[in-house]
Amino acid sequence: MxxxxxxxxxxxxxxxxxxxxxxxxxxxxxxxxxxxxxxxxxxxxxxxxxxxxxxxxxxxxxxxxxxxxxxQSFNSDAIYYHHPVTLQQDSEIVLAGRRLPDPLPEGWEIKHRENGRVTIGISANQPLMLPSSRPSPVxxxxxxxxxxxxxxxxxxxxxxxxxxxxxxxxxxxxxxxxxxxxxxxxxxxxxxxxxxxxxxxxxxxxxxxxxxxxxxxxxxxxxxxxxxxxxxxxxxxxxxxxxxxxxxxxxxxxxxxxxxxxxxxxxxxxxxxxxxxxxxxxxxxxxxxxxxxxxxxxxxxxxxxxxxxxxxxxxxxxxxxxxxxxxxxxxxxxxxxxxxxxxxxxxxxxxxxxxxxxxxxxxxxxxxxxxxxxxxxxxxxxxxxxxxxxxxxxxxxxxxxxxxxxxxxxxxxxxxxxxxxxxxxxxxxxxxxxxxxxxxxxxxxxxxxxxxxxxxxxxxxxxxxxxxxxxxxxxxxxxxxxxxxxxxxxxxxxxxxxxxxxxxxxxxxxxxxxxxxxxxxxxxxxxxxxxxxxxxxxxxRTMMQWQQEREKTLVVQGDYLDRCRQEIPDPIYQFGSGVLSEQDLEMDHQRITVPGYGKPVDLELDNPFWKF
CATH class of the missing domain: 3.40.47.10 (Thiolase/Chalcone synthase)
Structure with missing residues (x-):
């Protein structure tokens, strides 16, 4: 059954x-x-x-x-994305010197440095991605x-x-x-x-x-x-x-x-x-x-x-x-x-x-x-x-x-x-x-x-x-x-x-x-x-015993649910506490006993397949 x-x-x-x-x-x-x-x-x-x-x-x-x-998580009226554009050859751009990519992209040439800023000459068409936004369709x-x-x-x-x-x-x-x-x-x-x-x-x-x-x-x-x-x-x-x-x-x-x-x-x-x-x-x-x-x-x-x-x-x-x-x-x-x-x-x-x-x-x-x-x-x-x-x-x-x-x-x-x-x-x-x-x-x-x-x-x-x-x-x-x-x-x-x-x-x-x-x-x-x-x-008889035990459960449950209507009870989050190591386990060839559990892990297993 x-x-x-x-x-x-x-x-x-x-x-x-x-x-x-x-x-x-x-x-x-x-x-x-x-x-x-x-x-x-x-x-x-x-x-x-x-x-x-x-x-x-x-x-x-x-x-x-x-x-x-x-x-709450993002602005659906202005979703961030990169808009592709092409910078034409023989263009120049000015960057902060500390933001220069290393190595320089192909076709880039440093033409002038002054006050921490660098003028870059572009000798070939350069694809760029510009920050932009768009509204969500949904x-x-x-x-x-x-x-x-x-x-x-x-x-x-x-x-x-x-x-x-x-x-x-x-x-x-x-x-x-x-x-x-x-x-x-x-x-x-x-x-x-x-x-x-x-x-x-x-x-x-x-x-x-x-x-x-x-x-x-x-x-x-x-x-x-x-x-x-x-x-x-x-x-x-x-x-x-x-x-x-x-x-x-x-x-x-x-x-x-x-x-x-x-x-x-x-x-x-x-x-x-x-x-x-x-x-x-x-x-x-x-x-x-x-x-x-x-x-x-x-x-x-x-x-x-x-x-x-x-x-x-x-x-x-x-x-x-x-x-x-x-x-x-x-x-x-x-x-x-x-x-x-x-x-x-x-x-x-x-x-x-x-x-x-x-x-x-x-x-x-x-x-x-x-x-x-x-x-x-x-x-x-x-x-x-x-x-x-x-x-x-x-x-x-x-x-x-x-x-x-x-x-x-x-x-x-x-x-x-x-x-x-x-x-x-x-x-x-x-x-x-x-x-x-x-x-x-x-x-x-x-x-x-x-x-x-x-x-x-x-x-x-x-x-x-x-x-x-x-x-x-x-x-x-x-x-x-x-x-x-x-x-x-x-x-x-x-x-x-x-x-x-x-x-x-x-x-x-x-x-x-x-x-x-x-x-x-x-x-x-x-x-x-x-x-x-x-x-x-x-x-x-068993069901009557269950009903008696359940009364205790319902009291605790009711207290929790009453709190939920007034506040958010702290979630369970036991970070770093109760951590077990090998020293905490008791092990022999028949069982493994783990702290906190009433029954051990049974190591005396039956062969689930046929004998040979």
Missing amino acids: SRLPVIVAQGGISSAGRTSGFYGYRRLVIDKLGRADRVETLEALASLFEGDPEAGEQSILANSLIRRLDN NAAGQLPTGFKPEKLYQSRHHPKALAMTVFGASDAIGSSGLDWSLLKKRLSPEQIAVYAGSAMSQLDYNGNGGMLQARLLGKRVTSKQCPLGFAEMSADFINAYILGSLGTTGTSMGACATLLYNLQQGVADIRSGKHRLVVVGNSEAPITPEIIDGYATMGALASDQALRALDQLGSESCPDWRKACRPFGNNCGFTLAESAQYFVLMDDELALECGAEILGAVGDVFINADGYKKSISAPGAGNYLTVARAAALGRAIAGEEALRFESFVQAHGTGTPQNRVTESHILDEVARVFGIKNWPVSAVKSYVGHSLGAAAGDQLMSTLGVWRYGLIPGINTIDGLADDVHANQLNILLSHLQIDPADMNLALVNSKGFGGNNATALMLSPQLTEKMLKAKHGS
């Missing part, structure tokens, strides 16, 4: 705000919340940028979700809440933004768990813990790979940190080294926009097999840079200002509706880049019950399929039909035919591109047809937070867990109707929030379609269904 991977904590940051406490989810449906939940959500948002929730509710709301670039983005700077919360030492977001997001997940992690480690051995996290596009701002590639072209020096901190798996490395102090399995599995589900699949497989008992899964992406905007805009993939104006029939001088830039399944023109860091703590069911963890839901499995032969590496293919159908089939196997047909919904990839609205709607419609599902609810969270690339499925998962807590499936509020080419015979693509009873919505499919043919679909199980499954497996 497989162990069930149970989600016991979530944390992170997106354009919707903090993930823990369901605050990020609540921002999506704030117009339908009761007064108490609405006030708490505003307080949590305001705390991120030291705003006053009483002073300006509209200002707080305006500084979150998709909106116009607010120029100005809509799902930025972190305005004024929130994760790198200011700890001694970041020039960390790339995605890594600073990792420190905040993973700390948020740990803090919101309500668990004492030093006691938790006493139940485990080092190799029973794993961390799978990364950034699909690596760290491309100036403190990472972006700066390493730019520095010399900008007349600057490459730093000693840009190359090592630019690695794509560095998020996992930071969690191990500075947050958990973990010696367990580590790494990231990359699959373009499906990357978080690829990491989730690794964690789920490890827990089900018994290889690991506790896994932290997540991704952090900070792709709002001029270069990445250039890349996707050149592909024609982003919702540009010009295209948005054309959609809404606005004049060339009018401001487009940046708030509604992402329009999944409607008449649309491209996706909207976003920043996000999403982290989830998974345990096997036995460990979750033993330590009194809160149960937010469970993962049935994650299905991954490539597209096979393709006409174009960027074009969608057949693989996503397989992943969605397999996830639906597992939902049927676990919960039954009726549950799949009447108690399930879909978190669509829903990018907001013309191609996605056709291909993904057809996939979902066909799967619904073959499984006898009618009026299948479909949500698309990117319409609120944008497309955070490798972390995007984390935004969808955050929303899914919120649905099971608050009973509201977020509708797509950026469109008035479906595009004519959308397939929706069996679907209920939500144009407004759908109120449901969480007890009657036990399954969710989280779908991702990645560039290059990286398709993944996760089957998520509601906390209500999860608890029913655990009761059947472990019995009523």
Whole structure:
């Protein structure tokens, strides 16, 4: 019997705000919340940028979700670039003598020196690059809440933004768990813990790979940190080294926009097999840079200002509706880049019950399929039909035919591109047809937070867990109707929030379609269904003991979330403390004992293969 991977904590940051406490989810449906939940959500948002929730509710709301670039990182009205020109032969230029290149370029001749200045004669045409600027064609983005700077919360030492977001997001997940992690480690051995996290596009701002590639072209020096901190798996490395102090399995599995589900699949497989008992899964992406905007805009993939104006029939001088830039399944023109860091703590069911963890839901499995032969590496293919159908089939196997047909919904990839609205709607419609599902609810969270690339499925998962807590499936509020080419015979693509009873919505499919043919679909199980499954497996007595232990967890958790509404708790960042050396390990031929862990690393291994 497989162990069930149970989600016991979530944390992170997106354009919707903090993930823990369901605050990020609540921002999506704030117009339908009761007064108490609405006030708490505003307080949590305001705390991120030291705003006053009483002073300006509209200002707080305006500084979150998709909106116009607010120029915190760069000026989108004047993006720096080099403009090529040619200096004609027989020209002269005057330079400061100390700025002369050495050696002199071919065709340069020093003609005169005076007062530290040098006159240079140019005997041949000389190409030059002049500093210039241009406005960005794309100005809509799902930025972190305005004024929130994760790198200011700890001694970041020039960390790339995605890594600073990792420190905040993973700390948020740990803090919101309500668990004492030093006691938790006493139940485990080092190799029973794993961390799978990364950034699909690596760290491309100036403190990472972006700066390493730019520095010399900008007349600057490459730093000693840009190359090592630019690695794509560095998020996992930071969690191990500075947050958990973990010696367990580590790494990231990359699959373009499906990357978080690829990491989730690794964690789920490890827990089900018994290889690991506790896994932290997540991704952090900070792709709002001029270069990445250039890349996707050149592909024609982003919702540009010009295209948005054309959609809404606005004049060339009018401001487009940046708030509604992402329009999944409607008449649309491209996706909207976003920043996000999403982290989830998974345990096997036995460990979750033993330590009194809160149960937010469970993962049935994650299905991954490539597209096979393709006409174009960027074009969608057949693989996503397989992943969605397999996830639906597992939902049927676990919960039954009726549950799949009447108690399930879909978190669509829903990018907001013309191609996605056709291909993904057809996939979902066909799967619904073959499984006898009618009026299948479909949500698309990117319409609120944008497309955070490798972390995007984390935004969808955050929303899914919120649905099971608050009973509201977020509708797509950026469109008035479906595009004519959308397939929706069996679907209920939500144009407004759908109120449901969480007890009657036990399954969710989280779908991702990645560039290059990286398709993944996760089957998520509601906390209500999860608890029913655990009761059947472990019995009523064990579940009562878990509920008693959970009460302690909920108290600690509540204290943490109350603080989050008043301030930003310091992230966990243990730089240089608790470092182990070989003298700290006790090792013989049977085991390795590591300080802080209750169980040793077992060296008495069985031969996993046949005898010979």
